[in-house]
Amino acid sequence: MTLSLDANATASTDSDPSASVNGCVNVGAGLAVSAGASADFFGLFDPSTSVSLFNKQFMLLNQCIGTGTPSRREISVIESGLTRRDLGCPAALAAVISALDAPVVASSIVAA
Numbered sequence: 001m002t003l004s005l006d007a008n009a010t011a012s013t014d015s016d017p018s019a020s021v022n023g024c025v026n027v028g029a030g031l032a033v034s035a036g037a038s039a040d041f042f043g044l045f046d047p048s049t050s051v052s053l054f055n056k057q058f059m060l061l062n063q064c065i066g067t068g069t070p071s072r073r074e075i076s077v078i079e080s081g082l083t084r085r086d087l088g089c090p091a092a093l094a095a096v097i098s099a100l101d102a103p104v105v106a107s108s109i110v111a112a
Contacts, residue, residue: 022066030057056111061104 033054037045 024064027061028059059110
């Protein structure tokens with residue numbers, strides 16, 4: 001099974017501040033079937049014989065998200081030196097996480 005996630009986030013604090021998030025989620029799986037022997041079988045098979053019967057790769061999910069045109073946001077200045085420093089998920093990355101929550105329709109699965 002293959003799972004890959006590519007994400008990109010950019011931010012700018014020039015006179016025209018902007019930010020954008022985009023990314024892709026790819027999930028794939030493969031199936032391989034082979035036949036072999038663990039002993040000599042009347043000279044037809046020996047322990048080194050192996051025959052591939054079936055080998056197929058499937059793309060289960062391929063979904064990308066992006067934010068189109070960036071929009072301007074107001075950023076408030078935090079004046080306290082005791083800012084809470086816990087681990088959280090930025091709101092801009094919520095679209096990346098929602099890509100994993102989408103159901104996969106059987107008709108969308110294609111052989112690679």
